[in-house]
Amino acid sequence: MKLFSICLRVVTLICFAGLLQLQLHGQGVTVEVSTLPRVGVSISGPLGGGATEIVSNDLKRTGMISPVGSGSGDYLATGDASEAGVSGRLVNRKTGENVFNQTFSGKGRLAAHQFADAITQAVTGLPGFASSKLAFVAGSVRTQELYLADIDGYNARAITHDGTISASPALNHDGTQLAYTSYKSGYPDVYLIQLGSGTRTRIAFFPGINTGPSFSPDGSRIALTLSKDGNPEIYTMSPDGGSLTRTTRTRGAETSPSWSPTGDRLVYSSDDRGSPQLFVSSSSGTTDGSDWDHLVTGNSYCTKPDWSPDGKSIAFTTRLGGQFQIGVYDVASRTAHLITSSGGEDPAWTRDSRHLVYSNNGRLHLLDTVSRQSLPIDTSVSGCGEPTVTR
C-alpha cells in the first residue's frame, strides 16, 4: 500500500511538475526526475537576439519547459523579429509536425511574450502568462501610487501621481479596466480607470470606507467592501457604480472578495468569529448566512483570498508564528497547506492556475506552486505591494 502510494505520488508529480525533487519521507532518498519538454529557440531578424532571450526566459519561467539552443530539443521555435512584431513557427522535431506558424504583432517586447505563450499552450496544454500585465502599488508607507508593468518586471510605469494612498488594484478580464482604492478625496473611495484612455471615474464613495474592488470573471460586476451600514461588509455593484447589492451581514468585518471562475460565488475574509477566516458564499446577495461555507485552514489568521482561474484552488495570506506566509486551499479535498516558508502576502494567480505573484517586504515575486520555486520580479521600483495580474 505504501509502495503504491509512493508510485502514485511519483506519477502525479511527473505529470504536474517536470523537474523536481521528491523526498521519500523516512527513507532519506531524493529522486530527481527530469521530464521537461525541451524547446530549442532561435529567432532571427533585426530584433532576433532580444526576442530569443525574451522567449527563452518566458519558457523557463513557466517551470514546465526547458529552453535549449537551436541545435537540440523536442521542439524547435524559429521566427523573425522586427519592429512590426514576431512571425513565429513551432515544429515538433520528433514527428516533424509544423505545430503553428503565426504572426504576433504586440508592441515592443509584447510580441515575443505572445510567441512564448503560444509555445507554452502548444507544448503543455496550459495557457502561458508571459504576456500578462502586472498592476501593483509602490512608494513609501504614507504615499503610494499605482503602477503597471509586464509580468517579467519590464516597462514599469506609474499611472497615478496623486501624492496620497493608492491601494488594492484589480484588473478586469481583458485588462482594459483597473479598479482600485484611493484617498484622493481624503477618504478611501473606489475608482475605475479605463486603461486605454486614462479616464478615471470615482464609482463608490459612500460614508465610511469604500475599498478592495474585485471584478467578476465577465467584468460585469465589482465586489468590494463598504462600511456604510455600520461595519465593513461585502457588496457587489456594476462598474458604472449602479445596482448595489449587499452580500454579507455579520457582526465582523468582511474584506478582500474574490470571485469563483463561474461568477456565482465569492470567497472573502471575515473576522466574525473573532479573527479573520475565509468564507465562501453566493455572489447574488443572500445575506442571511444560510449558504455560508467556512473554509477550515487550520490557522487563525487568513486574509486576502484569490480564487484560481481553474476554480480548483484558493490562495491566501496567513499568519504563522508571527510571520506572514502564503497558503493554498484545495477546493476539492477541503484542505490547506503552506507554500512559502520565508514570508509572503497578497497572492494572485496567473492564468495557468499554477503560478502566483505575491509581495514580501516591498518586493514582488513569482512563485511556482508545484516546484515551490520563487523568483523575484525586478520592477526597478521600491516599496511594492498588492500585485495583481491580467488573466
Place this chain on the structure above:
Amino acid sequence: MNNKCRLPVLLALTFVLAACGDEKNANYTGMGGDNGALPNGGSDTLTPGDASSGIPPSPRGSFNPNDADYQTLASDTIYFDFDKSTISGDQREKLQAVSDWFKANPNDSLFLAGHADKRGTPEYNRALGERRALAVREYLVGLGLPAASLYTNSYGSDRPAVDGDTEEAYAKNRRVEIGVIVPKP
C-alpha cells in the same frame, strides 16, 4: 471543542448582553494552528463595535480630513491590542476626557481616525482601522455625544505614528487619533 460563550457588551448603555453561540468550526486540521488564538477564543472582553446594529458612519462633512487638528486631543489617542477593535478598560478614562472636552466645545466636531500596525494584509488592516474608529464613535455616543458630530475614517496601516518593526512601534500604531474639526466662521 466546547461550546463557547460570547459576551458582547454594549458599553454605551453599560449593560451586558450575554449570548451563547455554537462554535461550529471545531476541526482545525491541516496547517497545524498558530499560537492557540483560534477564532472566537471564549472572549469576555468588551466589543462595542461588534454589533450588526452598529451605528452607520456619518455622511462626509464639508471639510478635508487632512485639515483635522490632532494636536488638541493628542494625549487622548486610544490604543488597541493586535487584531482587536475592543476598547480596553485602561483607555476609557481618555474617552471620558474627550467627552468632557466636547461638551465644553459643542460647536466643534470630532474626527476619529482609525489605524492598524503594519502587520497583515492592507485590506484587512483598513477594515480593522474602520472598526476601531467606529468602536470609539459608538463609545462616545454612549457618553452622550451627538453621532452627527463624530466623523470617522480608516487609514489602515498606511499612516503609522512611528516607523519601525518593533513591538513598541506596533503598539503605538494600533490607535484611533482624535482630531478636532473647527467649523468655518
